[in-house]
Amino acid sequence: GENVEQHPSTLSVQEGDSAVIKCTYSDSASNYFPWYKQELGKRPQLIIDIRSNVGEKKDQRIAVTLNKTAKHFSLHITETQPEDSAVYFCASGYALNFGKGTSLLVTP
Amino acid sequence: EAGVAQSPRYKIIEKRQSVAFWCNPISGHATLYWYQQILGQGPKLLIQFQNNGVVDDSQLPKDRFSAERLKGVDSTLKIQPAKLEDSAVYLCASSLGTGGVYEQYFGPGTRLTVT
Numbered sequence: 001g002e003n004v005e006q007h008p009s010t011l012s013v014q015e016g017d018s019a020v021i022k023c024t025y026s027d028s029a030s031n032y033f034p035w036y037k038q039e040l041g042k043r044p045q046l047i048i049d050i051r052s053n054v055g056e057k058k059d060q061r062i063a064v065t066l067n068k069t070a071k072h073f074s075l076h077i078t079e080t081q082p083e084d085s086a087v088y089f090c091a092s093g094y095a096l097n098f099g100k101g102t103s104l105l106v107t108p
Numbered sequence: 109e110a111g112v113a114q115s116p117r118y119k120i121i122e123k124r125q126s127v128a129f130w131c132n133p134i135s136g137h138a139t140l141y142w143y144q145q146i147l148g149q150g151p152k153l154l155i156q157f158q159n160n161g162v163v164d165d166s167q168l169p170k171d172r173f174s175a176e177r178l179k180g181v182d183s184t185l186k187i188q189p190a191k192l193e194d195s196a197v198y199l200c201a202s203s204l205g206t207g208g209v210y211e212q213y214f215g216p217g218t219r220l221t222v223t
Contacts, residue, residue: 006150032209043199043214044151051209089150095141095164096212098150 002027006090006099013080013106021102023090024072030092033066033073038101039086047088048075080106110134112215114200120221126188129218133181133202139163140177141212142185143199151199157183158206190222 003026013019025033034049050057050064050073057064061080066073073092077084085106090099113132121127133140139158143151154173156164159180168175172191177183187194197217203210 034211043216045214046211049211091150095153095156096151097153101148101150 002030002093002097004090004092004097004099006102008102009100010103011105013104015080015082015106015108017080019075019077019080019084019104019106021075021088021090021104022072023074023092023099024070025092025097026071027093028068028071033064033090033092034096035062035064035075036089036091036098037086038089044089077104080104082106082108112200112202112213114198114215114218116218117216118219118221120223121190123192123222124189126186127190127220128184128186129198129200129220131183131185131200131215133183133200134213137202137204137213138180139203139206139210140183141201141203142175142183143201145197145199145217147196154185156206163206187220190220192222195220195222 006023031052035047036044037047038044048062048064050066061078063076087101087103089101115130141156142154145151154168155175157177160177175185197219199217200215201212203212
C-alpha cells in the first residue's frame with residue numbers, strides 16, 4: 001500500500017518566520033494530496049489540498065507544492081502566528097494514507 | 109451544514125470487554141471512513157464504505173473489529189474483545205464521493221481507553 005513519509009517530526013519557529021513541512025509518497029498513481037491541521041484534542045481540519053494536475057496552490061499564508069516526478073509535496077506557511085501552532089498531517093492515496101505528523105510550535 | 113457526529117466522546121473499558129462506536133455522516137455523503145489515531149501518530153484507515161458497501165477494509169483487524177453501515181447512512185464500529193493496544197481515538201469521516209479526490213470531513217472522535 002501507499003507509504004507516506006513526513007519530515008520534520010517537530011518544528012519550532014519564531015513568529016513571522018516561514019515554516020516548511022515535506023512529505024514523500026510511494027504510489028505514483030496517487031492524485032490527491034491534502035494537508036490537515038490538528039489542534040490538541042480536536043479533529044483534523046483540512047487546510048489546503050492539491051491535485052496531481054497542478055504544481056502549486058496558494059491560499060493566503062499557506063501554499064502547497066507538488067513534484068510528481070520526485071513524488072514529494074510540501075506545505076509552506078509564511079508569516080507564522082502563534083495560532084498556527086498545531087500538528088500538521090500530509091496525506092495521499094486513493095484511501096488517504098497519512099504521514100506521522102509535524103508538531104509546529106510558533107513562539108512569539 | 110451539520111458536521112459528522114460521533115458518540116460516545118469518551119469510553120473507558122477493561123481489556124477483553126467489548127465496545128461500540130456510532131457515527132452519523134454529513135447528509136448526502138456517500139462515503140464513510142473509520143480511522144484509528146494512536147497518540148502521536150497520524151490517522152490510520154480501518155475501513156471505508158461507499159453507501160452501504162465496503163470499499164477497503166484491508167487494515168481492519170477482522171478477528172476483533174467489525175463495522176457496518178446499514179442503509180448507507182449511520183455506521184457502527186465494534187471491538188470485541190478489546191486489547192490494551194486498542195487505546196486510541198477513533199475518528200469517523202465522510203465525503204461526497206470516493207476515489208481519493210473528495211475532501212474528507214472528520215467527526216470529533218471517540219477516545220477509547222482500555223485498562
